Amino acid sequence: MHQPPLSHLTDADPAVAELIEAEATRQHDKVRLIASENYVSPAVLEATGSVLTNKYSEGYPGKRYYEGQQVVDPIEELAGERARTLFGVPHANVQPYSGSPANLAVHLAFMEPGDTFLSLELAHGGHLTHGSPVSITGKWLRPVHYGVGRTTGRVDMDRVRDLARKERPKVIFCGGTAIPRTIDFPAFAEIARETGAVLVADIAHIAGLVAGGAHPSPAGHADVITTTTHKTLRGPRGAMILTTEEHATAIDKAIFPGLQGGPHNHTTAAIAVALNEAARPEFRTYAHQVVANAKALAAALTDRGFDLVSGGTDNHLILVDLTNKDIAGKPAAKALDLAGIELNFNTVPFDPRKPWSPSGIRLGTAAITTRGLTEEHMTSIAEWIDRAVASAEDGPALDAIAGEIQDLLKGFPMPGWAPVR
Ligand SMILES: *Cc1c(COP(=O)(O)O)cnc(C)c1O
DSSP states (O other), rough: BBSSSOOHHHHHOOHHHHHHHHHHHHHHHHHOOTTTTOOOOHHHHHHHHHHHGOOOOOOETTTSSSOOOHHHHHHHHHHHHHHHHHTOSSEEEEOSSSSSHHHHHHHHHOTTTOEEEEEEEHHHHHHHGOOTTTHHHHHHSSSEOOOOOOTSSSSHHHHHHHHHEEEEEEEEOOOSSSOOOOOOOOHHHHHHHHOOOEEEEEEETTTHHTTTTSOOTTTTSEEEEESSSSSSOOOOEEEEEEEEOHHHHHHHHHHIIIOSSSHHHHHHHHHHHHHHTSSHHHHHHHHHHHHHHHHHHHHHHHHHHHHEGSOOOOSEEEEOOOHHHHHHHHHHHHHHHHTTTOOOEEETTTTTSOSHHHHHHHHHHHHHHHHTTHHHHHHHHHHHHHHHTTTTTOHHHHHHHHHHHHHHHHSSSSSSSSOOO
């Protein structure tokens, strides 16, 4: 049953209620390895589903364009204060609707149309909002991209420095969606300082690891930090922008009135709840276990002949090039889904194949670690992945794996939902 229960929804709209139950069952029964996903706590779910969704609050605490902010103001102040404390930064804006609008606000705050910025190439692990040609950030600005080394699979800092000196970008972005290795924030900061650029660390993927002390923090190095709140940080769908005092006003103005209208107050409350959870000792344990699980899974996959970009991982994320397994990323991901293992097909650096059917898959351990899986289970997961990839066309074989996975996961409760007995 869903936690909190969906009793009103079941009466009022059984069709939607049934679909939500079906999704909950799916999340319960699968090994969820999508690197950007997680399971939030029932407390986060309750805040997200609260009456705060009824309230309009354009503006910031103490400076609103609507009345009746006696409760919303302290909620937003609490979320901001918890964000500042947890990440050790002077200013936090907790209003961005999601990671993409947070990055748009950064572009709006520091650049004019046509201005140059530097970021990681999408195909090497960047994000669409870091200047992809199909994104507004690529159409209206002038992105220049750095990448990873062909043999190392790691960001080439010499190339970053050369490009920054030559192009004199207004902004340098570090961070991305498919980076299995530690981001060298001090090295980026030095390059940004030398070339007069604003350094933005987009830690959407690793925010939970940073909060839990399992990845170095960009605080004190980056001028601006953007992050989603729903990936390793394990909060609601939302985002935050953390800044130095110097850039606080520019960022606040870019979010509102520059880009957005009223903040989603139910999300703000849920962010506050998630940040409180992330400040606890258990969360530090969680963040370190996420990394330990990823390292164990990477080692087990390597043992089975899988080719890992950069040869392994330092964080929650693993990028696998399937070329030597004679299968492309997409058919592999589809077969794995049938086998009860959910992940996504992904471009690998220097991929000879097209983005819609690339050579790789991307895996992350944030969600399975929340379920309570540890290193010992990573060997089984690697074995299931190997079997499923080798028998991608064999329905009964994939079914058998899905059954074994359900048996394992029965012993690991899912926050927010439990099967009715
Ligand atoms: C997920 C992600 C985003 C975008 O977040 P959305 O909430 O999906 O808009 C931005 N940057 C990076 C690096 C991400 O991984």
